[in-house]
Amino acid sequence: DAMVIQNPRYQVTQFGKPVTLSCSQTLNHNVMYWYQQKSSQAPKLLFHYYDKDFNNEADTPDNFQSRRPNTSFCFLDIRSPGLGDAAMYLCATSRQDLGQPQHFGDGTRLSIL
Amino acid sequence: RKEVEQDPGPFNVPEGATVAFNCTYSNSASQSFFWYRQDCRKEPKLLMSVYSSGNEDGRFTAQLNRASQYISLLIRDSKLSDSATYLCVVTLNNNDMRFGAGTRLTVKP
Numbered sequence: 061d062a063m064v065i066q067n068p069r070y071q072v073t074q075f076g077k078p079v080t081l082s083c084s085q086t087l088n089h090n091v092m093y094w095y096q097q098k099s100s101q102a103p104k105l106l107f108h109y110y111d112k113d114f115n116n117e118a119d120t121p122d123n124f125q126s127r128r129p130n131t132s133f134c135f136l137d138i139r140s141p142g143l144g145d146a147a148m149y150l151c152a153t154s155r156q157d158l159g160q161p162q163h164f165g166d167g168t169r170l171s172i173l
Numbered sequence: 174r175k176e177v178e179q180d181p182g183p184f185n186v187p188e189g190a191t192v193a194f195n196c197t198y199s200n201s202a203s204q205s206f207f208w209y210r211q212d213c214r215k216e217p218k219l220l221m222s223v224y225s226s227g228n229e230d231g232r233f234t235a236q237l238n239r240a241s242q243y244i245s246l247l248i249r250d251s252k253l254s255d256s257a258t259y260l261c262v263v264t265l266n267n268n269d270m271r272f273g274a275g276t277r278l279t280v281k282p
Contacts, residue, residue, distance in 0.1 A: 093270075102177070102260065102272040103217065150216055159205040162270060164216040 063087050066151050066165035073141055074173050081136040081168045083151030092134040093162060094126060095150040103150055109134060110156065138170075146172045176200060179261050179273035187281055190251045194276045196261030197243045205264040206237055208246050210257045211275065217260055220246075251280045 064085045073079040083092065090111050095103035107116045109128045123145070125137040138145055148169050152162040179196045186192050198206075206223035221228065223235040223244050234247040244263075248255055261273035 100181075100274070102274040105270070108269075148214075159222070159264075161207055161219045161222060164218070167216045169214070 064151060064153055064163050064165035066149075066168050068168060069166060070169050070171070072171045072173060075143065076140050079138050079141055079170070081138075081149050081151075081170070083134045083136075083165055084132050085153045085163075086132070087153055087163060088131060089153035089155050089163070090131065091154045091156050092128060093152040093154075094124075094134070094136050095152065096145075097148045097150055097167075106136070141170070141172050143172050146170055175273075176271045177261055177263050177273040179259075179276050181274060181276060183277040183279055185279045185281060186251055188251055188253060190280075191247065191249045192251060192278065193248075194246045194259055194261075194278075195243055196245070196273050197241075198261075198263045198271075199242070200263070200265060200271075201239075201242060203242075203263045203265055206235075206244050207262040207264075208233075208235060208244075209260040209262055209272075211260055212257050217272075220259070248278075251278075253280050253282065256280045 067082050093108040094106045097103040105117050106120045107126050123139050127135045148167045150167045151165045154160045154162045177198050208220040209217040210220045211217045221230050223237045227236045232249045236245045256279050258275040258277045260275045264270045
């Protein structure tokens with residue numbers, strides 16, 4: 061059974077049109093992460109939530125925002141997608157204890173027209 | 174220097190071969206280490222954690238060398254289903270995970 065669920069699996073949007081990707085989890089993990097992964101590259105951390113505490117990576121563009129209304133859900137908002145934002149977006153969760161691995165959702169593949 | 178560096182490969186090996194991947198990390202304060210496997214256009218999946226004493230899971234053996242700041246993954250008796258990209262992952266003490274770009278493995282009949 062899927063424990064980290066991302067919707068949709070594939071998302072197509074127009075250049076400049078806001079888009080929201082969603083992630084939910086049934087693991088009750090208190091840490092949630094959003095990564096961007098482009099072809100043949102490592103997943104790049106955009107931000108993560110430690111409970112309700114939001115932690116933004118220094119090089120994450122302002123165009124990317126996130127919301128975590130409760131433990132189970134986390135959203136990635138891209139306010140004005142550019143062609144360079146086409147990528148796989150991965151949501152992950154983990155427990156806060158040191159040494160705990162991250163569990164990933166299936167990802168959302170975003171295309172920009 | 175990248176935080177986590179891996180040989181991108183590709184490694185092309187025949188079935189039954191033994192293959193080893195290395196990974197180096199730059200931050201000596203790194204606390205936890207993992208190998209993830211990622212199939213084409215899929216999400217990363219945890220293969221195994223890496224412990225200081227080294228650990229084995231079936232055909233897979235992971236080693237950590239803190240002094241030299243590298244970790245390794247050894248795959249024995251390679252199967253066709255082992256074909257994937259193997260990601261080295263290092264965590265600092267704040268659960269901040271850093272990924273290598275991955276090493277691509279293709280096992281051929």
